[in-house]
Amino acid sequence: MVLKVLALNIVEDGDSVEIPKVGYRDRVELNCQTAYNRSIVEKALRCGCFHCGSTFAGSDVTVWLSECDGEDSACCPFCGEDAVIVGTKRFPLSTALLSILFMEWFPEEYEAAKENFTNAPEYSNRDDYLRKGVPFRYERGEREFVGEVGLWVDSVFSASWNEEFDSLLPVREEELEFADAGGEVSVKACFDDEGCYTCEIKSASGNLLPYAPWSGRDQDLLLDLSNRYGDDLKGLIVDGGFGGRMRLYVEREAEAEMCSRPLDIEIDWMPGWDESQIEKVSKAYSEAMGLE
Structure with a gap:
């Protein structure tokens, strides 16, 4: 089966969304939710992938990893990674939560993106950084x-x-x-x-x-x-x-504008030159400099 990867669907959290305080055991527990999860994902109204930061309905998942020792595991419809979770009562699904898990479980990808990016959205503080899903949104151009x-x-x-x-x-x-x-x-x-x-x-x-x-x-x-x-x-x-x-x-x-802007220079013209000669020399100079 060929997996069709979609454009990312990163939904920013509102300011009222609390930044979860996720300990090591919590991160491990949430990561375990990515395996053998077909029964919970299929009926979930909202799922999220902590590899790409996208959120989606469980019904959007069309590709599953076949596990030999349990239920199938969901593959994200946006990036194809088996990093899909639905959250828990203690840690409801949010973009901030996905950001934290991404930095924990995909540290090499995160650091590489941060080191080589050429564009990123504005954020005002650390909480805003997580709520906006900036760790997923480093772009390279x-x-x-x-x-x-x-x-x-x-x-x-x-x-x-x-x-x-x-x-x-x-x-x-x-x-x-x-x-x-x-x-x-x-x-x-x-x-x-x-x-x-x-x-x-x-x-x-x-x-x-x-x-x-x-x-x-x-x-x-x-x-x-x-x-x-x-x-x-x-x-x-x-x-x-x-x-x-x-x-x-x-x-x-x-x-580009600076390169195409005519140079503001003063030239001491030869004595006796009339306006036609000055115009001819100016045009030749502009052509030579690529200004025309």
């Missing part, structure tokens, strides 16, 4: 990166430092709101009017993230690329939080 920098959570430290007592104060909850944020961001580094280095990293939603470049070398790279590409410089946060990483790229549309 033709995007070319121009650099990578380390990150640290600037506001957690600078906003919590008490100079009078030379010690750290307890971190307030609101300071940590975006301390694990990630996905695509805009990046701008410059010197302010007082000559101080500043770096702004904003999410696609416009939220200012509490990240700062890790080292002086990272600061220099961000400053150089910001000066070179301006608002077209973008970032892709690989890992949020303290010790995170951000890959840097330039939007392809912007690169």
Whole structure:
């Protein structure tokens, strides 16, 4: 039988969905649910695959693994893996639950996807990361990166430092709101009017993230690329939080526009040239540079 693999069906959880606290024994128990499960899957209104993150009705399963010592095991209609579960009373099915199990039982695939991705959805914190199923949604394309920098959570430290007592104060909850944020961001580094280095990293939603470049070398790279590409410089946060990483790229549309933009140059024309001669030389120059 040829398995027809469908496009993924990852359904994001609502904000009210609790992030399950799944211990090792719980993960093993849930993983055991993937075997000999035909009787529970066929009558389930909602199933999920923790290999690809898709959810679906039990009736959508059409391919089964024939087991010699028990019931058949369900194959996911979206990726073909035998990683289908229906959840339990203690751990109801959710995309967050599937994300946690994927990272536990398919760690090599997860790490490889995270290491090589070129696109990922925006997320504001760790809970949002799991609810949106971001571990399943790392995409790989033709995007070319121009650099990578380390990150640290600037506001957690600078906003919590008490100079009078030379010690750290307890971190307030609101300071940590975006301390694990990630996905695509805009990046701008410059010197302010007082000559101080500043770096702004904003999410696609416009939220200012509490990240700062890790080292002086990272600061220099961000400053150089910001000066070179301006608002077209973008970032892709690989890992949020303290010790995170951000890959840097330039939007392809912007690169194409820059290449096709006429050069703003001044030419000292030869004395006595009339307008027709100037126009002829300008046209030849444009053709040679591929601007026409």
